[in-house]
Amino acid sequence: xxxxxxxxxxxxxxxxxxxxxxxxxxxxxxxxxxxxxxxxxxxxxxxxxxxxxxxxxxxxxxxxxxxxxxxxxxxxxxxxxxxxxxxxxxxxxxxxxxxxxxxxxxxxxxxxxxxxxxxxxxxxxxxxxxxxxxxxxxxxxxxxxxxxxxxxxxxxxxxxxxxxxxxxxxxxxxxxxxxxxxxxxxxxxxxxxxxxxxxxxxxxxxxxxxxxxxxxxxxxxxxxxxxxxxxxxxxxxxxxxxxxxxxxxxxxxxxxxxxxxxxxxxxxxxxxxxxxxxx
Amino acid sequence: xxxxxxxxxxxxxxxxxxxxxxxxxxxxxxxxxxxxxxxxxxxxxxxxxxxxxxxxxxxxxxxxxxxxxxxxxxxxxxxxxxxxxxxxxxxxxxxxxxxxxxxxxxxxxxxxxxxxxxxxxxxxxxxxxxxxxxxxxxxxxxxxxxxxxxxxxxxxxxxxxxxxxxxxxxxxxxxxxxxxxxxxxxxxxxxxxxxxxxxxxxxxxxxxxxxxxxxxxxxxxxxxxxxxxxxxxxxxxxxxxxxxxxxxxxxxxxxxxxxxxxxxxxxxxxxxxxxxxxxxxxxxxxxxxxxxxxxxxxxxxxxxxxxxxxxxxxxxxxxxxxxxxxxxxxxxxxxxxxxxxxxxxxxxxxxxxxxxxxxxxxxxxxxxxxxxxxxxxxxxxxxxxxxxxxxxxxxxxxxxxxxxxxxxxxxxxxxxxxxxxxxxxxxxxxxxxxxxxxxxxxxxxxxxxxxxxxxxxxxxxxxxxxxxxxxxxxxxxxxxxxxxxxxxxxxxxxxxxxxxxxxxxxxxxxxxxxxxxxxxxxxxxxxxxxxxxxxxxxxxxxxxxxxxxxxxxxxxxxxxxxxxxxxxxxxxxxxxxxxxxxxxxxxxxxxxxxxxxxxxxxxxxxxxxxxxxxxxxxxxxx
Numbered sequence: 001x002x003x004x005x006x007x008x009x010x011x012x013x014x015x016x017x018x019x020x021x022x023x024x025x026x027x028x029x030x031x032x033x034x035x036x037x038x039x040x041x042x043x044x045x046x047x048x049x050x051x052x053x054x055x056x057x058x059x060x061x062x063x064x065x066x067x068x069x070x071x072x073x074x075x076x077x078x079x080x081x082x083x084x085x086x087x088x089x090x091x092x093x094x095x096x097x098x099x100x101x102x103x104x105x106x107x108x109x110x111x112x113x114x115x116x117x118x119x120x121x122x123x124x125x126x127x128x129x130x131x132x133x134x135x136x137x138x139x140x141x142x143x144x145x146x147x148x149x150x151x152x153x154x155x156x157x158x159x160x161x162x163x164x165x166x167x168x169x170x171x172x173x174x175x176x177x178x179x180x181x182x183x184x185x186x187x188x189x190x191x192x193x194x195x196x197x198x199x200x201x202x203x204x205x206x207x208x209x210x211x212x213x214x215x216x217x218x219x220x221x222x223x224x225x226x227x228x229x230x231x232x233x234x235x236x237x238x239x240x241x242x243x244x245x246x247x248x249x250x251x252x253x254x255x256x257x258x259x260x261x262x263x264x265x266x267x268x269x270x271x272x273x274x275x276x277x278x279x
Numbered sequence: 280x281x282x283x284x285x286x287x288x289x290x291x292x293x294x295x296x297x298x299x300x301x302x303x304x305x306x307x308x309x310x311x312x313x314x315x316x317x318x319x320x321x322x323x324x325x326x327x328x329x330x331x332x333x334x335x336x337x338x339x340x341x342x343x344x345x346x347x348x349x350x351x352x353x354x355x356x357x358x359x360x361x362x363x364x365x366x367x368x369x370x371x372x373x374x375x376x377x378x379x380x381x382x383x384x385x386x387x388x389x390x391x392x393x394x395x396x397x398x399x400x401x402x403x404x405x406x407x408x409x410x411x412x413x414x415x416x417x418x419x420x421x422x423x424x425x426x427x428x429x430x431x432x433x434x435x436x437x438x439x440x441x442x443x444x445x446x447x448x449x450x451x452x453x454x455x456x457x458x459x460x461x462x463x464x465x466x467x468x469x470x471x472x473x474x475x476x477x478x479x480x481x482x483x484x485x486x487x488x489x490x491x492x493x494x495x496x497x498x499x500x501x502x503x504x505x506x507x508x509x510x511x512x513x514x515x516x517x518x519x520x521x522x523x524x525x526x527x528x529x530x531x532x533x534x535x536x537x538x539x540x541x542x543x544x545x546x547x548x549x550x551x552x553x554x555x556x557x558x559x560x561x562x563x564x565x566x567x568x569x570x571x572x573x574x575x576x577x578x579x580x581x582x583x584x585x586x587x588x589x590x591x592x593x594x595x596x597x598x599x600x601x602x603x604x605x606x607x608x609x610x611x612x613x614x615x616x617x618x619x620x621x622x623x624x625x626x627x628x629x630x631x632x633x634x635x636x637x638x639x640x641x642x643x644x645x646x647x648x649x650x651x652x653x654x655x656x657x658x659x660x661x662x663x664x665x666x667x668x669x670x671x672x673x674x675x676x677x678x679x680x681x682x683x684x685x686x687x688x689x690x691x692x693x694x695x696x697x698x699x700x701x702x703x704x705x706x707x708x709x710x711x712x713x714x715x716x717x718x719x720x721x722x723x724x725x726x727x728x729x730x731x732x733x734x735x736x737x738x739x740x741x742x743x744x745x746x747x748x749x750x751x752x753x754x755x756x757x758x759x760x761x762x763x764x765x766x767x768x769x770x771x772x773x774x775x776x777x778x779x780x781x782x783x784x785x786x787x788x789x790x791x792x793x794x795x796x797x798x799x800x801x802x803x804x805x806x807x808x809x810x811x812x813x814x815x816x817x818x819x820x821x822x823x824x825x826x827x828x829x830x831x832x833x834x835x836x837x838x839x840x841x842x843x844x845x846x847x848x849x850x851x852x853x854x855x856x857x858x859x860x861x862x863x864x865x866x867x868x869x870x871x872x873x874x875x876x877x878x879x880x881x882x883x884x885x886x887x888x889x890x891x892x893x894x895x896x897x898x899x900x901x
Contacts, residue, residue, distance in 0.1 A: 026283055029296040030533045041304070041531060041585030044616075056640035058617040071291050099585070101302060133287070238288040 014051050014061075015083045018119060019096070020108035020272045024073045024196035027103040032067035038104070039079060045099035048092060051082040065119035065247055065271060066126070066212060069219075074244040075107070075195050076127075078119045078271045086111065089277045105196075110275030123213035124250035125175065125268050127188065128220045129197055129243045132204040136239035142204060143179050145231045150177055157226050170226070172260055173211035173218050181207065190246070197243040209268075212247065215255060216262050247271050284372040284379075285360075293360045297533040298326035301374030304531035305583060307343045307350070311376045314349040315462070316455055318342055318385040319373045319420070321353045323398035324814070329354040330530065331538030333592060334389060334426065338447050340526035348455060351375035351383075355398045356405065358812070364405055371405040380406040384458065386420045387443075390428035393791035394784065394814035396435055399424075400806040403438065410803065412440050412486060417468050421458075429483075430514075430561055431740040433850035434794035434802060436485035440472060444854055445481050445515025446547075448523050453479050476508040481515035484508065488853065490796055496837055498795065498848040514561070514856040518893040520547060521569040525576055528583040540588035540621065541580040543573055545605070549594035550879035550895055552886075554662045554870050555651070555693065557739035558594055560858050563886060564894030565879060570601045574608055581618060589613070590621040597626040598880075606634050614638070627673035632680055642724065645684035646677050652693055653703025659873045660695050662866075667707065674711050678718055684728045685711055691758045692736040692750035694870060701758055704731060705765035705775075712771035727771075732778040733762065735785040739792050740851040741858065743866035749789045749839040752782040783821040787813070789839040795850040798838075801827045859887040 023035070030038065040060055043050050052058035065078035086092060089109040096106045132138040139145060149155070154169040178184035184207035185192050210218050220242050228235040248268035257264070283290070283300055290296040311317055320339055322329030329335070335352070342350035351373035356364060364371065370379040380386055386406070388399055400410055403422070409415045412422065424432060425443040432442045443451070454475060461471045476484040487505040492498060503510060517523055529541065548565035549558065577589060589609060596602060609620050620638045625631045627646055635644065648670050652658045655667060674685055689704050708731045715727040735755050738744040750758070759779050766777045791798065804827040805820075812818035828835050843849075845864055852860070862885065869876060876884050879895045889896040 026281055026300040026302050029290050029300055031297075034297065034533050034535075037535065038533060040587065044585035044587070045304075045582065052617045056643075057619070060617070070296070071287070099304075101304065103302070238291060241287075 015086050016112040016116065017081045017083055017086060017092075017278075018108075018110050018112055018272055018275050019079050019081065019093075019106050021077050021079070021104055021106050022073075022075050022196045023068065023077055023104050024198070025103040027101065028071055028073050031070045032064070035068075035104075036062075036064060042096060042099055043081070046092075046095040048081075048095065049084045049086070051084050063118055063120055066123045068244060069242075072242045072244060073197060075193065075197070076244055076246040076270070078247055080112070080119045086278055088279055092278070108272045109278070110272050111278050112275040116274045119271050121214070122249035122253070122271070123247055124211065124215070124253055124263065124266065125209060125248040126212035127184075127190070127207070127209050127245040127248075129181075129195075129245055130206045130208070130220055130224060131198065131200050131241045131243065132202055133239055133241055134200045134202055136236055137233075138202070138204050138239070139231065139233060142206075142231075146177065146179075146206060146227060149227050149230045150174060152230075155223075155226055155230075157222055159222075169260070170218050170223065173216060173263065174208060174223065175211070175263070175266075176207075176209040178207045179205060183207075184209075193245075195243075195245065197245075198241055200241070207245075211263055216259065249274070282377060284369070284377040289360070289363055289367075293363070294357060295326075295534055298354065298357065299360065299374070301352075301377065303533060304585075305528040306375060306530060307339070308375065309343075309349040311349055311378060314347060315459060316348045316385070317383040318348055318350045318387060318455075319353055319380050319383045320350055321386060321388045321402055322391070323355050323388055323395045323402050324812075325357055326354040326532070327534060327536045330532045330536040332389065332391065333542045333544060334447070336526050336529045336542075337524060338387075338451070339530070340528075341448065341451070341524040342455075344524070345452070345455070347459065349375075353380060353386075353402070355402060355812070358818070361401070361405065361811075370407045371402065381408055381420065383420045384462075385423060387423045387425060388439075389426040390424050390432075390435075391426050392814060393428055393434075393788050395428075396791060396802050397806040397811045397813055399435065399438060400803065401811050411437055413437075415440070415468070419468075421468070421471070427557065427561065430557070430854060430856070431792065431794070431851040432483065432485065433490075433796045434791050434798040436796050437799040437803075439485060440468075441475060442483040442485070443481060443515070444483055444512050446517045447515075448517040449515040450479050450481050454482065473505065473507055476505075480513050483512045483854070485796075490850075492797075496797075498850060501848060501850070501853055511853055511855045514854060516566075516857070516891045517547075518566065518891060520566045521572045525572075527576065527579040529580060531584045531586070538590070539586070540590050540619075541577065541584055541586045542590050542592050543577050543580070544568070544592045545573060545596065545599045545602075546593045548894065550598055551595055551664065552662055552866075552876055552878060552884065553651070554660070554743040554866055555690065555736060555739075556594075557742050560741050560863070560886075561856055562594070563856075563858055563879075563888035564891060564896045565598070566894040567599055570605055573605060577609060578612070581613060587617055588619040588621055590623065593624065595626075596622060596624050597628075597631070603630055610634070610637055627670075627677065629676070632677055636680060641681040642683075644682070645686050645728075645730075646674065646682055647686045647688070648673070649688040650707065651688065651690050652696075652700060653689060653705070653707055654700045656873055657693055657696060657700040657703070659875050660870045661693055662870070662876055664875070664878070667710070670707070671710065671714055675714050678715050678723075678727075681724050683715065683724045683726065685730070687711075687729065687731045689731065689733045690736040691733045691762070692755055694744055694747045696758075698761065701762050702765045704733065704762055705769055708766070708775045709769035709771050712769075712774045715774075716771070727774050729771075729775045730778065731766070731775060732780075733759065734780050735782060737785060737789045737792055740849065741854075741856055741863070743863045743870055745793065745849065745863065746843040746845070746847075746867055748842040751836065751840050752786050755782040755785065781816060784813070784816070784819055786835065786839060787821070787824055790835045793849070794838050797831075797833060801831050801833055804830060857886075857888040857890050862886045 051061045061082035093106045093109045155171040159168045176187045250266045252267045423441045424439045429442040487508045489504040491500045546567040548562040
């Protein structure tokens with residue numbers, strides 16, 4: 001195939017689609033790389049007309065927004081796909097869900113608008129719900145304590161990377177905190193949605209909207225660990241079920257701003273708002 | 280939501296929790312409470328290896344076709360989880376229902392290699408099932424062994440209630456029917472085992488046989504101690520390979536298994552008759568599957584799994600008569616969908632090179648030859664038809680088409696081997712490199728790379744070499760050193776890489792392969808002393824094994840470094856594989872005379888497998 005034709009096919013004819021999926025139950029033990037493999041096979045089973053790279057080992061043109069750690073569940077994971085042709089959103093979702101495990105389900109499927117950037121490059125924030133698992137201690141007055149925790153002018157944590165350790169103030173990147181879903185959506189301007197999050201009898205939960213993505217990334221467990229230290233309680237690594245609810249891009253993002261001002265003028269939009277349903 | 284047997288805390292602590300949660304694509308879900316027979320299928324090694332095994336996929340599908348059976352799976356827990364299970368007394372569980380194995384009716388364990396025997400004991404102990412068959416009670420599951428090692432089950436006879444000798448497709452249903460009948464009538468475990476041994480061909484119940492030994496340690500007699508059971512157990516063979524069970528929806532693991540692809544078994548058996556090869560004798564006669572059946576299964580399995588690769592499986596793919604049609608069909612149908620086609624055990628010829636150039640990147644892939652022995656003389660001894668001329672021609676054709684990597688497989692310690700034969704390995708490796716450099720420089724694709732690997736020869740039951748003496752570890756190492764030296768003397772030594780194996784593991788494999796019932800206590804003691812995952816070199820504890828042999832007054836060399844007499848009674852003689860002991864002896868003599876035996880399609884050698892009434896034995900010969 002001549003190069004020109006090849007490029008035409010890749011850039012012009014290819015359709016870009018974004019799917020949103022949930023992940024729960026035993027699937028939380030499947031790590032990010034295996035979830036990618038799982039999707040590659042599921043896409044083949046579904047009959048979706050995905051585009052492949054060229055060469056002897058062609059691979060599907062798919063990419064994920066933000067890897068989810070082992071042990072976490074989610075209502076809002078995103079994956080972008082390049083397709084040669086597409087079914088309607090409804091049929092594509094049905095086809096995928098038909099061949100998927102009930103613990104990973106596609107909840108949205110949109111065609112991306114022209115000029116949309118890929119999901120991975122625009123992730124800026126995420127909503128999380130942190131539940132205390134039954135059988136673990138967590139103070140009854142945790143709300144008051146957590147309020148005091150975030151009222152601090154700065155929250156300094158030690159951030160470890162492979163190469164170095166450095167201290168960092170994470171307070172500017174905790175955008176909203178709440179303890180009930182209604183209260184949380186009111187603060188963030190979102191809407192109440194169905195969730196696959198596991199429910200626990202003790203009902204001790206913390207909802208938070210925080211920064212996420214490639215520029216500055218704060219893991220929710222880092223916040224919990226800092227809170228435990230602040231409150232003088234023991235941090236128990238297995239006591240918290242972290243559930244991601246939504247992932248956002250920031251349409252006011254300015255990557256040139258100073259680190260501490262990152263996200264200050266944010267306008268957050270869920271990743272599936274950059275496309276439209278295929279009818 | 281499915282309830283898991285292990286807590287979040289445990290699953291988030293161990294390596295690869297996906298090994299223990301089940302729920303893979305195409306997993307069969309039934310309500311265990313509503314199914315009268317529960318069968319757990321086990322591969323006694325880590326999940327990624329066990330999930331790659333075709334046999335279990337076939338039986339899993341076949342068993343679950345029955346409404347009255349729920350077949351589930353279990354694999355060996357990795358040492359990190361094993362430790363936790365012992366501390367917390369968590370019973371080993373099946374992946375599907377996540378319920379304890381001890382609640383099952385059957386535990387079927389596939390025995391693919393001898394070095395898994397301690398893992399079998401680990402599975403039993405973690406399941407909280409008595410390790411010895413004689414200690415099991417009415418409520419314990421029936422423990423069945425199957426697979427290649429059940430062709431000499433004697434070293435592990437004490438731990439099993441039944442061995443199924445041969446291919447599972449033929450008689451498992453009969454056994455399940457019998458079990459159901461006896462269970463409904465309130466019959467006992469003993470009654471089931473007796474009737475199974477008596478009424479169902481291919482089932483061997485070790486407790487109904489008694490072994491007497493001579494003073495020199497060899498077998499004096501091997502006889503039933505129960506009047507109802509047969510003296511000989513006949514190997515089971517599925518003769519119709521087309522109208523039979525084959526999964527259309529194989530399980531797809533979440534984590535990458537060793538065999539992460541669709542496996543299409545194109546035929547069973549082999550016509551070649553290599554004298555060292557156990558599979559070549561056990562699975563006689565060769566039985567090809569119908570090509571339309573294979574095309575349809577390939578399509579269905581690719582659709583139901585979403586795998587990006589399909590691999591053809593057989594002992595010698597080139598002997599499948601319609602191979603070109605099948606392979607070109609797979610390429611035409613599935614290549615554009617990004618499906619890769621893998622063709623192991625293919626003889627290098629024009630067809631093979633054409634296919635390989637279509638499905639692989641020539642610059643990155645390598646050619647594989649298995650001459651097994653370094654000289655033509657020794658290749659005649661082992662009846663390996665591959666000639667030096669064929670290897671050099673195949674390699675040259677490939678070099679001209681752009682390949683520059685060659686892998687060669689050999690064995691050290693074959694019967695009658697001399698230093699010249701060993702040196703021949705180095706010489707042949709060098710000749711292939713020399714062949715490459717005859718191509719003008721501007722037409723070559725850089726340097727040539729030859730990787731020669733040697734393994735140590737282990738004589739196996741039901742082969743012409745079952746009588747032969749196996750080399751000792753010291754002898755193996757000496758041969759290895761000698762070859763390593765010879766490799767360094769070659770002109771193109773810089774283009775040749777030599778890989779070798781460990782000798783100690785091979786020695787133990789040799790003991791267990793031709794062992795008898797006396798070894799049961801050694802295996803038990805070794806397990807109790809901490810031996811498990813013996814096939815994993817980082818876990819293999821050779822010293823402990825040697826201590827256990829000594830403690831039990833057993834000399835391992837009795838089983839390995841001893842030439843057997845023609846009339847010696849072997850522990851596996853009670854099994855009838857069709858191929859006669861007389862034929863194997865004749866082949867052993869022909870080996871010593873360096874006489875080649877033609878393959879089954881050239882001329883029937885009268886091995887005895889004709890009694891099964893089909894396959895190549897009834898094809899018209901070329």
